[in-house]
Amino acid sequence: METEDILAIFKFSAQERKILSSFGIQEDVFLPLLLSLKSGGSWSYAAEESRSIAVKDVTTYYDEENKAGYTLEEIYLFIDPEILKQEGSVYRLEKCGRKGERELVIRPYRMILKARKIVLAQVDPGKKKIFIREIEKKKISLKGTPAYSAAHELEHLEKGEVRGLPLWNFEYIP
Template identity: 70%
Template sequence: MDAEEIRAIFKFSVQEKNIVSSFETQEELFLPFLLSLKSGGSWSYASEETKSIAVKDVITYYDEDSKTGYTLEKIYLFIDPEVIKEEGIVRRLEKCGTNEERELVERPYSITMKAKKVILAEVNPEIRKITIRELKKKSILLKGTPAYSAAHELEHLEKGEIEGIPLWNFEYIKQPAKNEYKKVE
């Protein structure tokens, strides 16, 4: 690592410290956000007094003409989250932490959560900017992958470990080969 890279890391760290302290909340509640930003995925944190979860959502913008695009990441940080409503059931495979294999779990298709504070960060790799703000809304409806992620992290806060049916309880079924033709245009 050269001196320029070390300076860039220090500069980024100072910005990070300043942005976190600007929200006037316990700094450790931002740990899920920082982990989501740096390592990807959704994360949770709990102490005896409080808890927080970060839930990531992604939107890809792609220009067919230029054949270029980028994926905008939205990271929601919920401080003291609470479920208002869940709807639907989606069965899915998830892997978590030190578990070796994925497990079958049931998650809601949509989840409405409220929190003491909801902070939204938008990470735009196209312009290399991280825009972060506290939302005035204290409840958010999440659908699909962000809802599954939120339910997963809430299960961590509630139970510690994720409980599911191990993959080895599945059964392989071999089907005969099929002649599949694709129409070429």
């Protein structure tokens, strides 16, 4: 690794610590957000005193005329999340990082989550900026992929392990 890369990592880490401490919340609850930023996906964290999940939503903005665009990532960090409402049933294959294969699970299509605090990080790769702030709302409505991801992470918090029907229970049809 080059010296300039190491210095950039130190600078980024210092900015990260400063912004996280500005929220006045124990820093370990930010782990799902940091993992989502650095590794992608949605994540969960549980300790005796608090729980948190990070749920990622993406929107691609594309200019047909210029043939260029970017994908904005919005990562919601829910601190002490609770499900207020779930609606619908979607059969889907998911793979959890702890398992080698995908499994069939049933997830809600829509979900309303409430949390003690909600932090939103918007990652704009076009500008190379991460905008992060606590939002006023204490409940958020999710649908589609963000709802599936939230249900998956909440299952981790409640049951520890996500369980579904392994892929080898499917049959090939020629």
